[in-house]
Amino acid sequence: MKNFISIDDLSDFEKSVSEAIDLKNNSLKFNSLGKNKSLAMLFFNPSLRTRLSTQKAAQNLGFNTMVMNFNDEGWKLEFQNGVEMNGSSSEHVKEAASVISQYCDIIAIRAFASLNDKEADESELVINSFCKYSSVPIINMESATAHPLQALADAITIKEHKKTNRPKVVLTWAPHPKPLPHAVANSFVKMIKKINADFVISRPEGYHLNSKIEGQVNTTTDQEEALKNADFVYAKNWCSYKNYGKILKNDSSWKITSKKMNLTNNAKFMHCLPVRRNIIVSDSVIESPNSLVIQQARNRVYATQLILKKLIENE
Numbered sequence: 001m002k003n004f005i006s007i008d009d010l011s012d013f014e015k016s017v018s019e020a021i022d023l024k025n026n027s028l029k030f031n032s033l034g035k036n037k038s039l040a041m042l043f044f045n046p047s048l049r050t051r052l053s054t055q056k057a058a059q060n061l062g063f064n065t066m067v068m069n070f071n072d073e074g075w076k077l078e079f080q081n082g083v084e085m086n087g088s089s090s091e092h093v094k095e096a097a098s099v100i101s102q103y104c105d106i107i108a109i110r111a112f113a114s115l116n117d118k119e120a121d122e123s124e125l126v127i128n129s130f131c132k133y134s135s136v137p138i139i140n141m142e143s144a145t146a147h148p149l150q151a152l153a154d155a156i157t158i159k160e161h162k163k164t165n166r167p168k169v170v171l172t173w174a175p176h177p178k179p180l181p182h183a184v185a186n187s188f189v190k191m192i193k194k195i196n197a198d199f200v201i202s203r204p205e206g207y208h209l210n211s212k213i214e215g216q217v218n219t220t221t222d223q224e225e226a227l228k229n230a231d232f233v234y235a236k237n238w239c240s241y242k243n244y245g246k247i248l249k250n251d252s253s254w255k256i257t258s259k260k261m262n263l264t265n266n267a268k269f270m271h272c273l274p275v276r277r278n279i280i281v282s283d284s285v286i287e288s289p290n291s292l293v294i295q296q297a298r299n300r301v302y303a304t305q306l307i308l309k310k311l312i313e314n315e
């Protein structure tokens with residue numbers, strides 16, 4: 001594996017999930033693998049879990065970490081080629097990526113969707129430019145269209161908590177006051193296709209995902225029907241794809257409540273966090289013993305540890 005940009009970069013997904021669980025059981029086994037090596041983490045957007053779990057994963061493997069927040073600390077980067085740089089951008093990604101590559105052994109990047117321009121977001125300009133102009137491996141810490149570290153952590157969490165070989169998993173849209181990216185949902189869907197699960201997406205009219213992602217998946221606009229017999233309920237908001245970047249409706253009837261969880265097969269509740277309490281999910285559900293949100297966040301460490309290990313071993 002040269003870079004980790006998508007969940008598809010892992011050649012044997014189920015084996016990778018098992019390997020990550022092995023690392024969780026013995027997290028310091030490879031604690032000198034990263035000796036005298038550095039991981040640079042570049043943030044174009046806020047972070048809590050990603051920043052700290054990635055640093056923790058690196059520490060467990062003996063790496064040094066360097067963190068840079070581009071929005072308030074770095075020069076504003078230019079990503080277009082051939083432009084006269086007389087605007088607000090001070091440095092081109094060509095120089096920035098080459099320079100950073102000399103200081104570290106792996107670069108991890110967070111660069112969210114703009115949600116203004118679908119084509120630009122889907123071109124993944126930021127992460128692809130770093131892949132092109134860096135000379136070290138790149139890790140995606142949530143790009144415009146994908147959040148593969150979250151999906152890998154979610155796969156670990158599902159494997160740890162499933163009671164049947166083929167659990168019923170529901171990904172449900174839930175309301176949110178701000179338009180949010182598709183990255184988490186996209187990578188979750190891609191991941192579910194690689195594991196044994198009976199999967200359905202419930203979302204209101206107008207909230208389908210990119211058909212390249214959602215195609216061949218059961219979908220419904222009837223959330224309560226989808227929740228029946230579910231073993232895992234994964235809630236997430238995303239903005240409209242068709243009417244890109246827009247909120248079409250914010251119907252509080254889509255919130256996950258205890259009453260809705262009663263329709264399920266005593267399902268576990270999942271969310272990637274951060275979560276808007278009592279908008280996406282009621283306090284009673286997120287605080288119930290069936291809530292896995294804290295375990296999901298813990299598993300981000302081992303998901304990232306596996307990816308760092310594979311990249312440094314060039315597996």
Ligand code: SN0
Nearest residue numbers: 178180181183184272273274276
């Ligand atoms: C991000 C998203 O992609 O949905 C990151 C999730 C890991 N979430 C948000 O931006 C939430 C922001 C908010 O104000 O609730």
